[in-house]
Amino acid sequence: MTTTAVLAQAQQRLSNAELLADDPLWLTLIKVVVLFIVVMLTLALLVWAERRVLGRLQNRPGPNRAGPFGMLQSIADALKLSLKEDIRPARADKWVYIMAPIIGGIPPFLAMAVMPFGGEVTMFGVQTALQVVDLPVGVLVVLACSSVGVYSIVLAGWSSGSPYPLLGALRSAAQVISYEIAMGLSIVGVVLFAGSLSTADIAAAQSGGWFAWILPISFVIYLISMVGETNRAPFDLPEAESELVGGFHTEYTSLKFLMFFLAEYANMVVVSAFATTLFLGGGAVPWPLSAIADNALSSGYWPLLWFGLKTALLIFGFIWARAALPRLRYDQFMKFGWKVLVPLNLVWIVAVTALRVLRNAEGVTSGQRIVIIGVAVAVLVLGSLLLPGRQVADEEPQVPLAGSGYPLPPLDLTVPTPPRQRRTVRARAEQPREAVTASGKEAGDGNA
Amino acid sequence: MLDPYVPLVLMFVLATAFSAVSVLVAPLIGPRRYNRAKLDSYECGIEPSPQPIVGGGRTPVAYYLTAMLFILFDIEMVFLYPFAVTADALGLFGLVEIALFIATVGFAYAYVWRRGGLDWN
Numbered sequence: 001m002t003t004t005a006v007l008a009q010a011q012q013r014l015s016n017a018e019l020l021a022d023d024p025l026w027l028t029l030i031k032v033v034v035l036f037i038v039v040m041l042t043l044a045l046l047v048w049a050e051r052r053v054l055g056r057l058q059n060r061p062g063p064n065r066a067g068p069f070g071m072l073q074s075i076a077d078a079l080k081l082s083l084k085e086d087i088r089p090a091r092a093d094k095w096v097y098i099m100a101p102i103i104g105g106i107p108p109f110l111a112m113a114v115m116p117f118g119g120e121v122t123m124f125g126v127q128t129a130l131q132v133v134d135l136p137v138g139v140l141v142v143l144a145c146s147s148v149g150v151y152s153i154v155l156a157g158w159s160s161g162s163p164y165p166l167l168g169a170l171r172s173a174a175q176v177i178s179y180e181i182a183m184g185l186s187i188v189g190v191v192l193f194a195g196s197l198s199t200a201d202i203a204a205a206q207s208g209g210w211f212a213w214i215l216p217i218s219f220v221i222y223l224i225s226m227v228g229e230t231n232r233a234p235f236d237l238p239e240a241e242s243e244l245v246g247g248f249h250t251e252y253t254s255l256k257f258l259m260f261f262l263a264e265y266a267n268m269v270v271v272s273a274f275a276t277t278l279f280l281g282g283g284a285v286p287w288p289l290s291a292i293a294d295n296a297l298s299s300g301y302w303p304l305l306w307f308g309l310k311t312a313l314l315i316f317g318f319i320w321a322r323a324a325l326p327r328l329r330y331d332q333f334m335k336f337g338w339k340v341l342v343p344l345n346l347v348w349i350v351a352v353t354a355l356r357v358l359r360n361a362e363g364v365t366s367g368q369r370i371v372i373i374g375v376a377v378a379v380l381v382l383g384s385l386l387l388p389g390r391q392v393a394d395e396e397p398q399v400p401l402a403g404s405g406y407p408l409p410p411l412d413l414t415v416p417t418p419p420r421q422r423r424t425v426r427a428r429a430e431q432p433r434e435a436v437t438a439s440g441k442e443a444g445d446g447n448a
Numbered sequence: 449m450l451d452p453y454v455p456l457v458l459m460f461v462l463a464t465a466f467s468a469v470s471v472l473v474a475p476l477i478g479p480r481r482y483n484r485a486k487l488d489s490y491e492c493g494i495e496p497s498p499q500p501i502v503g504g505g506r507t508p509v510a511y512y513l514t515a516m517l518f519i520l521f522d523i524e525m526v527f528l529y530p531f532a533v534t535a536d537a538l539g540l541f542g543l544v545e546i547a548l549f550i551a552t553v554g555f556a557y558a559y560v561w562r563r564g565g566l567d568w569n
Contacts, residue, residue, distance in 0.1 A: 017452075020452075020455075021450075021452070023450065023455075025450060025454070028450065028454065028455045028458065029458060031455070032455060032458045032459050032462060033462065035459070036459070036462050036463070036466075082470075082474065082477060082478070083477060083478060083479075084478050084479075085478045085479050085480060085481065086474040086475040086478045087486055087487065088487075089487050089488065089489050089490075090487040090488065091488075091489055091496075098471060098472070101467065101471050102464070102467045102468050102471050104467075105463060105466065105467030105470075105471075106460065106463040106464055106467060109459055109462070109463035110456060110459055110460055110463065113455060113456055113459045114456075132455045132459065133452060133453070133454075133455035133456050133459075134452075135452055135453070135456070139529075140529070141456070160489065161489055162489030162490060162491070162496070163489070163491065163497060164490065164491070166507075170507055170508075170511050173511075173515075174510075174511050174514045174515075177514065177515065177518040178514060178518065180518070180522075181518060181521040181522065181525065184522070184525040185521075185525060185528070188525070188528045188529065188532050189532075191529060191532035191533060192532040192535050195533060195535075195536060196533060197529060197533060245490065245492065250490055251489065251490060254474045254475075254478050255470045255471055255473070255474035256471050256474060258470070259467055259470065259471055330568060331567070331568035334514075334566070334568050335566065335567070335568065338517070338566045339561070339566055342521065342557075343557075346550050346554070349528065349546075349550070350543075350546070350547055350550060353535060353542075353543050353546060353547075354543055356535065356536070357535075357539055357540055357542075357543045360536060360539065361539070361540070
C-alpha cells in the first residue's frame, strides 16, 4: 500500500478527537465509570497474577485458595486490610499524612482516560471512539500525572515523622524524577514521527509500522525507564526491605496502605498501556493477523483485545524482571540514568531529527544522502576517539589506619587453626567416606 | 458539544471520591486499641531516634542537586516537544536550532558531570 493510499484511508475515517467531540454527556459518564471499574478489576487481577507468576517462577504454587486458581485473593486481601486498625503515628503531620495516599490514588486513573484503546465503534446507537477523551496534549497529561504521583510519595515520607519513610521518599523522588527525564526524552522521537501530542494520533500514525521497529533505541530506553519510574524491581530501591523497611509507606496501615499499593500497580498498568500506545501501535492487530480480511481485526471492538494483550505482555515483563534480576545499588542506578540514558537519548534525538530532515530535503539524491550519513558517522567516531579515556584513580581514598584514634582490630588476620579435638573429629569424619568410596570401587571392579 | 476536558474532570471526581472515601472511612471500620508504643515511629523495635518536630532534619545535598538537574532537563524536554511536533515544517533550520539548544544544555550537563554532581557515594 502506498503512502497516498494510507493517507486517503486516514482522511476517510474520522479521528478519535472528532468522534469524541459529539459524545453526549451520559455516554461520557458511562465510559468514565466503565473505565474506572475495568481498571480496578485489572488491578485486582494483576496483584493475583503477579503473585501466581512469581510463584511459578520460584517453583511454588502461589496463592491458590480463594476462588478458582486463587483469583479472589486480592479481594480477600483488600477486605482484610480494610478491617485492620488505622494507625496514625504520634509524630505524623495529621493532614498531610492523610492527604498523601489520596493524592497517590488519583493520577493513574486520569492517565488511563487518555489511552486510545481503539477507533470508531457504535455504543448504544451513538457513533463514538473506544477512548474516554482525546486531548491535543494527551502525552503531556500522562507525564503530568506521573509527576503528580511523586508528590504523594514525598508528602507521605515527610509527614510520617520517621527516618525510614523520609529516606525512602527522598530516594524515591530522586529516582522517579531522574527516570522521568529519560522517559520524557524517549518520547520525543515518537512525537517527531507522529507529528502530534495526541495519543490517538500517535497510535494511528503507526499504521505503516510500529514505532518500536522504527525507533528501537527510544523503545528500549522507555522500557528501562518505565521500570525505574514505577519503583519496581530491579529498581525498587525506595522499598529496599533490607535497607529501608518498607520505604515511604512504612508508617501507613489499613486502607491508606492499600491506596499506595493500588497506586503502584495502577502506575504499572499506566506505563504499560502508554508503551503500547507509543510504540506498539495501540489497538492495532499484530502483523500476521493484520492480513486477514483487510485489517478487519483492527476495527470495531477488536482493538480492546489487542491493546489488552500488548499491555499484559509488558506487565508480564515487569513481573519477570522482578523474579529474574537482583536489586541494583543506588549509586549504580542513578549513574545509569544520568550518565547513560540521558546522553544516549539526546544524541539519538539529534540523529533521528537529522535523518528525517535529510529524507524530507528536496534535491538531494540517495547517493548524496549516503555520503552525508557516512561523513556524520565518521565525525562521530573520530569525536569519540578524542574523548579522554576512563581515568584510573592512582590512590584509592583510604582511611588512615594508624593514628586515627579509633580502636582497630588486628589487621593480619588469618584463619586460626582449630583446636586439636575438632581436628581429629574432622579427620575421622573424612576418613571413612574415602574408605567407603574406595571399597565401593573395588566392589564394582569385582562385579565387572 | 462538550468541552474536551469534561471527561477528564469526571474521571478526576470519580477517582478522588474513591480514594478519599476509602482513606477517610478506614478509621471508622477498623478496630481501635490504644497502645502508646504503636504510635511511635517504626524503627525495627528500638527506641525511635530523636528528630526535629517538622521535616526530618538534614538531608543529603545530592538530592537537591538532582532536583535542580531535573528542572534543567525538564525544561529542555518541554521545549523539545513543540519542536518535535513542528519539526517537519521547520526543516534544516529547526535541526540546527535544536542541535544548538541541546548543545547549550549539554554544556551545563558536562559541567555538572565533570564536577562530580552525578556521582553518588
